[in-house]
Amino acid sequence: MTEQTAPNTSQMTFAKALNAGLRRAMERDSKVVLMGEDIGKLGGVFRITDGLQKDFGAHRVIDTPLAESGIMGTAIGMAYRGYRPVVEIQFDGFVYPAFDQIVAQVAKLHFRTLGRVKVPLTIRIPFGGGIGSPEHHSESPEAYFAHTAGLRVMAVSNPQDAYSMIQQAIACDDPVVFFEPKRRYHDKGDVDESFGLDAPDGLGMGSARVMAEGHDVTLVSYGPLVKTCLDAAVAASDEGVSVEVIDLRSLAPVDYATLEASVRKTGRLVIAHEASQSGGLGGEIAASITERCFYYLEHAPVRVTGFDVPYPYSKLEFHHLPDLDRILDGVDRALGRPNSLSGTEEGE
């Protein structure tokens, strides 16, 4: 029995919500085609495209040869022809063979052609760690793409957003790199399918969402760590600390208006992501918020991130990945409470 909370709302997994969103997008626009490795009969290694080839045909759900640059490059050609391709990259660590086509072609074609050629391409990438995989299966490459002008970058954190945001990405006339937190694929949540391009709370593409309101510190994250941050906020509240949790949702562009409003209220900012620290989203957000809200800040922005290491082997991955306690430690640093760096300049 699924628990019905609204007429069109049902409990579904993150994976099923993505599947439903893809289906809705394909029904809405006959130019939407899916391309990728093993996405047809198999339904993808994570089953995100399960059943879609059967229902829409092999011309709309295209099993491709195993060549990521080839997939991306031919998807660009399809876009030239008026199609709206949705490319599945099987795992984060396999996107690099397609990197040139993404950053040198997908991102630049609209600019190169003075707006004459649109590239309404969606690049779906399961990302992040925590599933005990071998090398190349647990990476967080979002900063490469967020750094690239011409791309929009999104990361989803929950089933309802998965359903809505994949449709927004596909409907967008700009290319979108769409990050899906693979360790959350089996998480269940309420999904209201009566909404299409807009989320039930009215948030459109590009907006961050305040997931939990608070007044002591702003905790910003995206993708797989949003849930961890929400758990951290509950834990902090037990100690009387009120944490405002923001899900970025859009990594490029970042919705600074929502972040600024929160930081002006709390005066403190913590950013958490799985990706390595140097050159990551956290640094960019810390710098931008410092520039925009300097006189509101009570403490330097704090980053809680993966280390500047290649993604470690799975026995070590939970040392690398920020977890609830490391995030709370970051919250303590931002608040000047006792923390792991107490006694050092950074910890005061």
Add this chain to the structure above:
Amino acid sequence: MRTEVSTYHMTAGDDGSPIQLLSPDGARHRHERYDRYLADVEGDDGAQLLVSLYEDMVVARRVDAEGTALQRQGQLGLWPPFVGQEAAQVGSARAVAADDFIFPSYREIGVAYVRGVALPDLVRQWRGNAHSGWDPYEFNMAPSQVVIGAHTLHAVGYAMGVQFDGAETAVVTYFGDGATSQGDVNESMVFAASYQAPVVFFCQNNQWAISEPVGLQAHVPIALRAPGFGIPSVRVDGNDVLACLAATREALERARSGNGPSYIEAVTYRMGPHTTADDPTRYRDANELEDWKERDPIARLERYLESRGLLDDEVRARVAAKADKVGAELREATIHMPDPAPEDVFAHVYAGPHAVLERQRDHYERYQSGLAGAHAEGGH
């Protein structure tokens, strides 16, 4: 679904030599397979077509010479000469229908000229006024591609779209011998064969990838690779406009009739430098250029036209006058091309709104108007 392996082979002359329908002395060689694609250039009715091929090649060479001169005079930042490749470019491009789609590299300026692109748009990107020239959808020709071989995948994807649309359109992609080493070109052949996409791979083997001779790219004739992917190929003399025209027509016919991709290697020679920034005397023998001048594509066609009595003084004068006119117009248009507006640096990065970029644009506008104010006050 079993396919006979023997279906896919390289068509060439003896010992893999390129198919030649016009020899350097202007003699016409009959060819059972390719002559049927040249019915319209035979006989008296073909005179006009042959002369128009000649005209396009002569004018294209003038456009190229003008481009080099404009670069030397500081009017263009860079220019990639295609002198010597006029037969390959004009012969192939003249086979392509208006609703076919072309994905070129950066050297296909002769193709763009044949396609009808306005003269200023041939040089716009080389002057630095934009990253491309023409509207791809007006001429059914993508902008020139600078990343070697990247566009061959775009061509195959476009052709897949054509196929899904059930259209009879064909797609042609141009690239050079250097590009054949790129993964993208090889992947594009995998995809083209897998989906039987209606695409023609047109490789201008001009012998040199900047300073690297074709022998560094390929141990066998380049066209020999295609059959391994399941794509029939042909090796033609790229300085023979009739061979290029006929081979491209055959390949387009194959594409339009649902028989999949084709590969053409047009064996030609880059008579100029890689670009105006290059100095070929550092790496290639001057005798090589002299040898290839003997096989010049325009001289060859002139000899053939003369042998058919189609090239009298009047035709020569008319074509020369056209070349002079085009050259002068190109020069005028280049020199008087208006600079882009400063705010264009922010234009067309995205199709939709982007708050972060808009903030940077607004800041830069404030900065610039502040500078203007400072100058007005006689400040620094």
